[in-house]
Amino acid sequence: MNSGSLTDTRITRKFAQLKKQNRKAFVAFLTGGDPDYDTSRSLVCGLPQAGVDLIEVGIPFSDPMADGPAIQASSQRALKAGMTLPKTLQLIRDFRKNDDSTPIVLMGYYNPIYRYGVDRFVHECTSSGVDGLIIVDLPPEEDKELCDPALTAGLHWIRLVTPSTDDSRIESVLHNVSGFVYYIAVLGVTGTRRAITDHIEIAVARLREYTDFPIAVGFGIKTPEHARSVAEKADGIVIGSAIVDLIKANLDNDGLPNSGIAETVHSYIREIADSVIQA
Amino acid sequence: MNSPTESAIESYRAGPDDTGHFGIYGGRFVAETLMPLILNVEKAYNQARQDPDFQAEFDYFAKHYIGRPSPLYHAARLSEHLGGPKIYFKRDELNHTGAHKINNTLGQILLARRMKKTRIIAETGAGQHGVATATVCALFDLPCVVYMGETDIERQAPNVFRMKLLGAEVVPVTSGTGTLKDAMNEALRDWVANVETTFYIIGTVAGPHPYPQMVREFQSVIGNETREQILEAENRLPDCLVACIGGGSNAMGLFHPFLDERDIRIIGVEAAGLGVETGKHAASITGGQPGVLHGNRTYLLQTDDGQIIDAHSISAGLDYPGIGPEHSWLNDTGRVQYVSVTDQEALDAFQLCCQTEGIIPALEPAHALAHVTKIASEFDNNQILIMNLCGRGDKDVFSVADALGETL
Numbered sequence: 001m002n003s004g005s006l007t008d009t010r011i012t013r014k015f016a017q018l019k020k021q022n023r024k025a026f027v028a029f030l031t032g033g034d035p036d037y038d039t040s041r042s043l044v045c046g047l048p049q050a051g052v053d054l055i056e057v058g059i060p061f062s063d064p065m066a067d068g069p070a071i072q073a074s075s076q077r078a079l080k081a082g083m084t085l086p087k088t089l090q091l092i093r094d095f096r097k098n099d100d101s102t103p104i105v106l107m108g109y110y111n112p113i114y115r116y117g118v119d120r121f122v123h124e125c126t127s128s129g130v131d132g133l134i135i136v137d138l139p140p141e142e143d144k145e146l147c148d149p150a151l152t153a154g155l156h157w158i159r160l161v162t163p164s165t166d167d168s169r170i171e172s173v174l175h176n177v178s179g180f181v182y183y184i185a186v187l188g189v190t191g192t193r194r195a196i197t198d199h200i201e202i203a204v205a206r207l208r209e210y211t212d213f214p215i216a217v218g219f220g221i222k223t224p225e226h227a228r229s230v231a232e233k234a235d236g237i238v239i240g241s242a243i244v245d246l247i248k249a250n251l252d253n254d255g256l257p258n259s260g261i262a263e264t265v266h267s268y269i270r271e272i273a274d275s276v277i278q279a
Numbered sequence: 280m281n282s283p284t285e286s287a288i289e290s291y292r293a294g295p296d297d298t299g300h301f302g303i304y305g306g307r308f309v310a311e312t313l314m315p316l317i318l319n320v321e322k323a324y325n326q327a328r329q330d331p332d333f334q335a336e337f338d339y340f341a342k343h344y345i346g347r348p349s350p351l352y353h354a355a356r357l358s359e360h361l362g363g364p365k366i367y368f369k370r371d372e373l374n375h376t377g378a379h380k381i382n383n384t385l386g387q388i389l390l391a392r393r394m395k396k397t398r399i400i401a402e403t404g405a406g407q408h409g410v411a412t413a414t415v416c417a418l419f420d421l422p423c424v425v426y427m428g429e430t431d432i433e434r435q436a437p438n439v440f441r442m443k444l445l446g447a448e449v450v451p452v453t454s455g456t457g458t459l460k461d462a463m464n465e466a467l468r469d470w471v472a473n474v475e476t477t478f479y480i481i482g483t484v485a486g487p488h489p490y491p492q493m494v495r496e497f498q499s500v501i502g503n504e505t506r507e508q509i510l511e512a513e514n515r516l517p518d519c520l521v522a523c524i525g526g527g528s529n530a531m532g533l534f535h536p537f538l539d540e541r542d543i544r545i546i547g548v549e550a551a552g553l554g555v556e557t558g559k560h561a562a563s564i565t566g567g568q569p570g571v572l573h574g575n576r577t578y579l580l581q582t583d584d585g586q587i588i589d590a591h592s593i594s595a596g597l598d599y600p601g602i603g604p605e606h607s608w609l610n611d612t613g614r615v616q617y618v619s620v621t622d623q624e625a626l627d628a629f630q631l632c633c634q635t636e637g638i639i640p641a642l643e644p645a646h647a648l649a650h651v652t653k654i655a656s657e658f659d660n661n662q663i664l665i666m667n668l669c670g671r672g673d674k675d676v677f678s679v680a681d682a683l684g685e686t687l
Contacts, residue, residue: 062586063455063572065464066310066471072454084584110308111571112585137308137571141298162312164474169315184312 010103010131011156011179014053015214015235025180025236026051026227026276027216028269029107030243031058031074032091033083035257040078041094042262043247048102050266051273055095056134056238059088059108066136074244077255085112085121089128096129105158105179107134110146118146122153132156132179140172147176160184161207163199170210180214182238183207185230201233224275231279239272291538291614294605299488299575302611304604307487309574312471317574320478321489323394328496333389340385341500344418345375347382349501351508351665357635363655364518368638368668369505369533378641378670379501379529380411384480386497388415391478398477399423402466404431404459404525405595406438407670408482413447423447426465429457435595438674456589459599463573483526484603487574491603498532505665506536513663519544519654522667523647524617525561525597527606529669538614547606548650550592551619561590562619563602564610577604593622593682594642596670624649626682629672641670642679 006012018025028047033040047055060078064071092104106125113121113135125133133150140147140159147157156179163186165173174181185200204215217230218238231237246268250261258264294301307317327333341347349370358366371379384401391399399421403409409425416423425442429451432439442449455461463481470479484491484498509517520537522530524547537543552560560566563578570579572587580588580600590600609615620628625642628649632640640648647666658664672679680687 063460063464065467065573066312068468069454076455079586109571111579111581111587114571114576115568115581115583115585136310137574139307139309139311139314141307141314160311164312164315166315169318173311 006151006154006156006178009154009156009179010101011054013101014103015180018053024231024234024276024279025053025214025216026273027054027056027218027236027238028052028243029056029058029238029240030247031060031071031078032088033060033078033081034074034244034247035077035251035255036081037083037087037091039257039261041091043265044091044095045098046262046266047269048099050269051277052102052269053236054103054105056105056107056240057088057091059085059106059112061109061112064109068241070241070245070248073248080255085116089124089130092130093128100129103131104129105132105134105156106130108136110135110137113146118149122149122155125150125155126153130155132158134158134160134182136160140175143176151176158182163203174211177211178213180216180236181207181211183215183217183234184219185217186219200230204234224271227272228275228279231276237276243269288612291609291612292535294608295488295492299492301605301608303569304576304607305488305491306576307574308571308576309487310471313467313487316470316474317487319394324390324489324493327390327393333393336389337386341382345381345385346373347500348504348508349373351505351512353512354636357632360635361652361655363660364658364662364664365660366651367509367517367663367665369501369665371501371529371667371669372638372641372644372671376411376414377673378407378411379498379532379667380408380482381414382500382532383482383494383497383528384408384411384415387478387480387493388419388421391421391480392419394478396476396478397421398473399480400426400466400469400477401480401482402426402459402462403482404428404462404598405674406431406435406442407596407674409447409449410438410441410445412480412482413442413445416447417445424469425449426452426462426469428452428459428462431458431462431595434678458589460573460587460589467573483528483599484531484605485526485573485575485577485601491575491605494528495531495535495605498528499535501529501532501667502534502536505533509663509665515663516540517543517663517665518658519546519662519664521546521548521647521651521664522669523548523550523597523643524602524606525550525599525643526601527603529667531603531605533665533667534615538609545615546650547615547617548647549602549617549619550594550597550625550646551621552591552593554621555619559591560619561592561597561599563600564607564617565619567600569607572601575604577601577607578610593625593678594646594675596641596643597646618650620646620649622682626679628652629679638668639672639676640668641672642675643670644668645672
């Protein structure tokens with residue numbers, strides 16, 4: 001499988017543009033349908049305006065075993081509000097009505113996709129404007145499942161590289177990857193530990209020996225200062241848990257969103273973006 | 280689905296392939312954070328199983344600590360009562376800790392020691408695997424953390440206390456629905472965050488490769504002994520094997536050594552709970568579809584959107600929404616027949632076993648026995664049926680009393 005053909009896509013154009021402007025990428029994650037479809041649509045649609053360069057939308061799953069408490073809870077809120085895989089694709093279609101340039105990557109677990117049907121899923125992704133996939137529980141050993149069909153259809157396949165990915169493994173992990181590489185800065189699940197910037201510098205340098213794709217660093221980033229210091233060591237940063245925690249903090253006791261939820265979330269994101277831009 | 284026909288398969292004992300697949304089932308569906316750990320376990324296990332010292336160490340503790348071999352007992356009164364085959368019980372309920380679970384925890388902790396790991400984690404539903412893990416951790420002086428759903432902690436208080444007596448830390452899991460599947464998610468999260476020091480002892484023939492194979496091999500002591508014992512007692516192999524299935528480790532342990540004897544009828548009994556048609560059950564094969572969870576592809580209880588549904592059974596040990604991947608493959612190939620038995624049928628069989636044999640079985644093997652009562656009339660009295668009596672019922676007396684309307 002050759003992923004080299006994906007050279008002119010929303011993702012490659014975005015990173016090329018950022019490079020030209022000498023800027024780092026700000027990648028924001030939120031779970032599709034959290035806390036409900038309409039609120040989630042407002043949240044996602046406002047991200048580019050708030051300074052996000054690339055959007056990751058989580059497909060809710062009942063058993064997100066690689067995620068920490070914050071993202072698990074967001075997945076459960078979305079499921080409780082009736083979110084499904086087809087509705088997640090609809091969310092992307094809604095977003096694309098007004099934005100044809102911001103890259104969107106779907107992040108999730110394999111089972112909902114497997115149930116939906118791989119061919120149908122890949123087709124629906126391309127037709128609704130998805131640019132790439134991060135499927136957490138599909139390592140290179142299982143590339144035939146979804147990675148190969150996705151690449152054939154023109155979707156980027158983005159994989160997580162971790163501190164435990166040693167030299168013997170790194171080449172197979174980077175094989176088939178395109179768009180960008182997502183480096184997980186800590187051992188553990190999402191949102192639980194703070195990434196250490198010294199370690200990031202060394203890890204990013206090591207990754208550069210193996211890949212020319214941009215490297216985005218995530219897991220454990222919360223504050224604008226931290227975002228900026230991590231961004232200085234890499235090509236971009238990813239924030240997820242902090243955003244979904246803020247969504248949670250803006251729900252009432254019945255789980256219904258406060259009226260100003262989108263403004264609150266977007267203004268936090270704007271702060272991060274303003275800090276990343278200085279990196 | 281591409282199911283190979285029975286005649287086309289040379290051996291049912293050859294799997295998994297070197298990437299951990301049994302047909303389309305099994306595999307290694309885990310996050311990259313876990314892959315290096317799993318590959319290390321596989322490497323260490325492949326070395327250990329070739330090492331006579333490892334086997335000798337396992338055999339030593341199996342004999343002197345667990346009390347193996349467990350007897351193969353002719354249940355004469357029950358056989359007479361049912362009027363069908365000669366029924367034998369493989370009495371793994373007589374093991375130390377009262378169930379088959381310890382065969383596996385012994386094997387895995389010996390492996391953990393070889394790998395120089397200094398901390399053990401486990402998931403548990405009913406608490407049997409947690410107790411078996413806490414037991415071997417006490418034996419080998421390793422700290423033990425057991426993840427257990429909050430719901431299960433409430434309904435299995437005696438086992439929670441046993442684990443604490445044995446020195447384990449029991450961590451309540453509130454995420455998801457607070458049951459076994461969530462406990463497994465939480466244990467996997469712990470493992471990812473504590474790679475260097477920690478070994479994860481999975482309790483059944485599920486999870487990413489090499490766990491299904493490794494647990495099967497540790498539990499195969501059941502079937503290997505049974506084979507020798509029945510040859511000694513009857514000078515021939517049995518006609519039928521029956522075992523209950525949650526994840527399916529006791530069943531795989533009994534079945535595996537006999538899979539290539541194609542004349543032997545082999546039956547796995549799932550928990551139908553209140554009835555498969557009610558949706559309140561734990562019968563992954565009878566009432567589920569193939570999917571991917573906890574590192575393997577297998578039959579799962581799930582919605583059309585691929586969300587996992589909680590299992591229900593009166594037996595907490597069968598209360599898992601999945602099943603070992605090798606069972607899924609044995610189902611699709613037709614080699615093993617999978618059936619299901621309701622809570623009520625299991626309760627009836629539970630009482631029958633108490634009254635005819637003076638053995639209080641666990642609710643899990645009571646499911647197997649319930650199916651034996653259904654099929655007994657299909658056999659004549661010179662045929663042999665072996666049922667795995669994989670656990671004793673002391674732990675279940677409170678829930679049985681409750682179900683029978685008795686106040687203790």
